[in-house]
Amino acid sequence: MKRQKKIYTFVLVLLVLIGSVLYEKFYPSEKVVTNTPATVQLIFPSDRFPETGRHIKDAIVSGESSICTIDRAGAEENRKKSLQDVPTKKGYDRDEWPMAMCDEGGTGADIKYINPSDNRGAGSWVSNQLEKYPDGTKVEFIVK
16 A cells, blocks of 8 residues: 555656646747836827928937937937037927937937928827836837
């Protein structure tokens, strides 16, 4: 009787072990990578902000990156660098792509004069969409 109980116990343990191995094979656990920032896709609504949307599309076609790596701390310095040789124009904002808040922004950014309400509305919209993401997050802009 004791021997039979040991055999049942052994078989039970063996079945649990085999079951857990098979479960892991067919239902692997999600791997969380903590040392690599996430890549997020952001669908930009050009129907709401047409001038900004057109500028982003044109800048990307001209060779600027569609990826923005969030760098809020570098925004002021990037803005200074990107706009330093671009004079202001009454009734217009100077729109930058990549944006100043992107690590890719700054010197060499594509600048276009656009309607202030379009530019500022777009900036506010983007800011609200990205506020939950930390610096270092890569964001792919898709203009619709």
